[in-house]
Amino acid sequence: MLAGGFLSGHYDALAAHAVIGGVAAAAMLLQTITSLVLWRKAAIPSWTVRVSLIQLIITGALIVLGQQRILGVHVPLAVLLTVGVALSLLHAWRQGRR
DSSP, X not given: OHHHHHHTTOTTHHHXXXXXXXXXXXHHHHHHXXXXXXXXXXXXXXXXXXXXXXXXXXXXXXXXXXXXXXXXXXXXXXXXXXXXXXXXXXXXXXXXHX
C-alpha cells in the first residue's frame, strides 16, 4: 500500500515504506538464521536455507535500489520477492499440516 501510495504521488508514504523495508530485511535475516538452525538439526531440507538466503539478498538489493530510485528494477524485484515469500509460506503451512 505504501509503495502504491508513493507511486500515486503521496510522497509522505515513502518514509514509511523505507521503515517497512528495514523491518522486512530484519525479518529475512531472522528467517535465514532460523532456517539454518533448523537445517542443521535435520528438521528441514537444505533448499529452504538457500531460498531464505536468496530472499535476504533480494531484500538488501531492494533497499539499495529504492534508495537510488531505480524503480524499474525495484518494483518488479519487490513483486518477485512477494511471490517467493508467499510460496515459501504456503509450503511451510502445507508441511506443518501433515
